[in-house]
Amino acid sequence: MSIGRLFVKKVLFFLTSLFSFSGTTFADGGPKPWQLGFRPPATSTMEKVVEFHDSFINPIIIAIALFVIGLMVYIIVRFSEKNNPKPTKTTHNTTLEVLWTAIPAIILIIIAIPAFKLLYYSHYNPNTEMTIKAIGNQWYWSYEYPDHGITFDSNMLCGTKEECDELSKETGKNYVRLLDVDEPLVLPVNKKIKVIATATDVIHSFSVSAFGIKIDGVPGRAQDTWFEILKEGTYYGQCSELCGMLHGFMPVMVKAVSDSEFDNWVQNKKAAAKKNEEIKKVEIFK
Numbered sequence: 001m002s003i004g005r006l007f008v009k010k011v012l013f014f015l016t017s018l019f020s021f022s023g024t025t026f027a028d029g030g031p032k033p034w035q036l037g038f039r040p041p042a043t044s045t046m047e048k049v050v051e052f053h054d055s056f057i058n059p060i061i062i063a064i065a066l067f068v069i070g071l072m073v074y075i076i077v078r079f080s081e082k083n084n085p086k087p088t089k090t091t092h093n094t095t096l097e098v099l100w101t102a103i104p105a106i107i108l109i110i111i112a113i114p115a116f117k118l119l120y121y122s123h124y125n126p127n128t129e130m131t132i133k134a135i136g137n138q139w140y141w142s143y144e145y146p147d148h149g150i151t152f153d154s155n156m157l158c159g160t161k162e163e164c165d166e167l168s169k170e171t172g173k174n175y176v177r178l179l180d181v182d183e184p185l186v187l188p189v190n191k192k193i194k195v196i197a198t199a200t201d202v203i204h205s206f207s208v209s210a211f212g213i214k215i216d217g218v219p220g221r222a223q224d225t226w227f228e229i230l231k232e233g234t235y236y237g238q239c240s241e242l243c244g245m246l247h248g249f250m251p252v253m254v255k256a257v258s259d260s261e262f263d264n265w266v267q268n269k270k271a272a273a274k275k276n277e278e279i280k281k282v283e284i285f286k
């Protein structure tokens, strides 16, 4: 295949993958074709991140970009060979050099102060109400609920459109390619939840973009962050640290539910675990 045709094929693949999400229901709206900004935030952390970006960082970026473009256009016109046939031999200007070092440094400090505040807010909360543990494995997530005594693995359901279609035919449900899992992380809304991330083999990263969290799961270490989901629904994330061959196939799927639904789910999970334990015991005695 020629390079040109390969390029066209790659672009087409990219475009179809952009549109392949349409029709499925994400609680946070999901990614949209030609989307530029963030998706709607689902936690107080992400609300603050979006606010910080939209009303603080972005205006600064746009102002600097316009200033630099304007300066370049001015220089190109004003100092062209036609308009400035005899260039000066100036090489240094102390005032200018001090200014173009000091002004960017001051801008960075102005950005750093609210950025550090937000970083601290998003990583530390002493008032969390429950804890979950996300353990990265090659290549699936295991979840533990230490407060409720629940542990389970979460595996991706379908990786290609054909696989998802086939599964849909069998079960009558719709599945999101590369994102739906057999056992989602079920969590209550309006609760401050601490996530402890770790891993068993290599470094993974637990991340859900609508929650504004991304935390590395490092073998032998436990790192934590927190979030509070504001709206019920299904949210998706992906492992965000290159962790090997199937790195793209270990999604995070979170089902945010009401308190009572969460309690029901906990009871069902516990009952199922007890049943499994009994079956195991019977098998051992056989």
Ligand SMILES: [Cu+2]
Binding pocket: 136, 137, 203, 204, 205, 239, 240, 241, 242, 243, 247, 250
């Ligand atoms: Cu991973």
